[in-house]
Amino acid sequence: MRTKTVVNPSLLDALIPVLFLIVSLYFSVTLYGPSSSYGANQLALILSGCIAIVIGFKNGNSWKTIEHAISEGISKSINALFILLMVGSLIGTWILSGTVPAMIYYGLQIIHPDVFYVTACILCALTSLSIGSSWSTAGTIGVGLMGVAFGLGLSPAITAGAIISGAYFGDKLSPLSDTTNLASASTETDIFEHIRHMLWTTVPSISLALMLYLIIGLNSSPITGEINIGENLRLIEQNFNIGPHLFIPLIVVFYMAIKKYPAFPTLTIGMLLGAVFAVVFQPETIHTFSLLATERSMSPDEFAAYSAQVQNGNISPAMQTLDGVWRAMVDRFMISSGNPEFDELFYNGGMTKMVNTVWLAMCSMFFGSIMERLGMLQRVVDSLVKSVKTTGGLILTTAASCISVNILSGDQYMAIILPGRMFRAEFKAKNLASKNLSRAVEDTATMTSVLVPWNTCSVYMFGVLGVSAFAFAPFCFFNIISPCMTILYGYLNFKIEPLAEQAVTEEVPEKTL
Template sequence: MNDQHPGLEEFTGAQPLPSFWQAAACFGGVLLLISLGLFVFQISLHALIFLALVWAGLHTRSLGYSFAAIRGMMNDGITKALPAIYIFMLIGMAIASFMHSGTIATLLYVGLDWLSPGIFLAAGFVLCSLMSVATGTSWGTTGTIGVVLIGIGDAMGIPLPLVAGMIVSGATFGDKLSPISDTTNLAAMSAGTNLYRHIGSMLYTTLPTFIIVLIVFILWGWQYGENPLPGRHLDEIRGALADSYRLNGWITLLPLLLMFGMSIKRYAAEVSMSCSILLALAIAIGYQGKDAVDAINALWLNQPGNTGIASIDELLGRGGLYSMAWTLLLSVMALALGGILHHAGFLRVLLLRLIAAIQRASTLIATTILSGLAGNLAMGEAYISIILNCQLFKDAYREKDLDPAVLSRSVEEGSTLTTGLIPWTTAGTFYAATLGVPTLDYALYALLNLLNPLVSITMAVLGIGLLRMRLKR
């Protein structure tokens, strides 16, 4: 017996798969329970996930699985996402340490000096895209430059859901395309294609979408250019920051540059973030003159700043492990639910019925993308959805003579792009907690995430970007 997951060996094929209708009832019941409870009755999402766990557990028990096996499924669902959970906790500490080192304050000071409301959305989108490509992490981008842009956008009077949607769009761009992104590598590996073949395939659909989104943000930003932030207010914010921190960028930006450089060198995200946190603490204590005990305690629970400007003080008080507790607990529960739905075969049974009926390549791609969305809805984590969908659709793509890079691209567009739009996924809860904007509020403005799957499906219908097996190198 597996000591880590008692009963895990019991769901390796010993029990029968659910029928199509039972799978539909289980999965549909989970979605109905969460949607009605959240949008109609305003019930806590944590409580709804618990009820969904009970619902899925009862369906699984009816298939003949023991409680030990069901618990093993839950444990396995959580275990597979532990790397994301580790990064999640580290980002909370990184935000707090960057606040105390003056890193965020310096970026905010400089940003207020050269970003104007009219170009803010377009420039912010490009900045987030570049940083996420360079670092390979949407979470790190959101937790650093994203936090800065939220503060600047708030000071400029731009609606925060719009700013958050712009940040998520840019952060997701790099998370999808960067050769050092975990999801990019995972999708290529799971689909059985070369990493750079996978990236090249994604450029067919992602670059046109990027251009469309950039144009929209440029046009959208013009309406705010007519009402720029009063210079006096701008000067007050910069003055308050200069009074509270020593803003020598050669020193205060070192933690961010260290994380950037180590990411390029392909160090593990946990290592690069830990080193950045330690360097930020050293700068906070040795350069900013912060009390050592207060700076270290901030890694658990940060405290508001003392600039005298309420919105800036609130921004500077973000971060710390405690601030991530709500999100972390929700993610763990959602991952446990995903473990049940995956291992008991509910999602697999639904998808196999759909795959068998597919005739056209464009329909296969659209189904793959929608399956990624369904996987995120059910399992709360893009990693699991990517692996599962590559396994389910690999033979279908081979039968249609489609290159595995088309499979990996479609899986990413269904899984990586939609995970941040769902309130109970690890990404959706993280973005909401980090940016201070509810997932459903910013989701309508995360234009890259919304449009890229639609562009991909449209191009597939038109026969554009359908790489064939015979073209594989």
């Protein structure tokens, strides 16, 4: 049996699935708006992947090769998918325990609406810098800040943008961050040299972002009209027992993150602590939630029978407590305060809330793994390298490659590793220190990942903050300014270090991640 010769894809071959995806996503968003992430975008990614498969067959690739690529690509994301599910459970128990309500309660009293956006960005920046994780920052303090924004009547899209900007600032500069370590390792740069060199682009970028958030805050009014902060505080007090002790689960998670415990066990412990705090401090809230959730899952006759059993003592308080905590881990928490907008604020959490996010992430990896295995991703990147002569052009090409990989693969790690490895020789040939490459990679690959709606980072932020990338992306000022800043430095030849100045770090072994 003759084996068909595999032909490398042409640039046209590589661009066809990309163009199909762009057109499909355009119609998806046009037809369904914010709801496009609940199925339409997933279909666009799968169909685009199928187009790539057909082209792969044309070039001589076997189905076994493609199937292996799909399986391997999705298996690499399994850890992230389980983290998404655990974040859902953590949010659910932290609302039930009063941790998130306490964050909102004290935030409403401390933060003034005029400086909320800039304050949110700074808080997330400091948090992420200390723990080295944009995901953990958004999934914990970010959720609380979104609630504060609601209570103040402020824009959820701008708030999400400020949270993400701050979270990515800390993630980018923290030596505890996986992306920071990955960018330095893939370019063979000492991590502290990498961080110090990034300060030249990062500090001006975050400064401009903070100025924009401050200007917007000083010149904007609540989008929901007249906001009664006192009423929101009263409703929180009415439905939860509030106190500073409720921040303990948050502190424990931050401590474990700083100590670099793995994400999944850290989040699991945080979720279990939330459950324990709920049982100890919010027993009435648990029973109310249990009854409300049960009522929504039953017919009127079934619920009447269930209520009679509760009143007659046939269903013990302990079983109601177990039911309420279990439901908060699995499904969305809910309350009935008589204020629909207030109730919507706490209609959050649970694994089921993350199921759609997991679905979108899997479809993204389906498309990205096919594009990578069939050589289409490399073909697009290779086409960008041609005709590069100046330092500015090289950094622009590096930035374009990182952004392209983010778009094509839907994975920020791939966007860091592939250009980082591919451009090392080119930077060395032009007598440029590797820290110029590591900075360009981090300023673009890490920063733009969250701006691509089907990228796993963007999907995660949508899942925890409840705002789609199409809404928050224009307000992620830090993430937008950073790539522009690194490209500008390249063309101005400002803070571009020659190879000789990094000779001492060239012998540093590659980091073990």
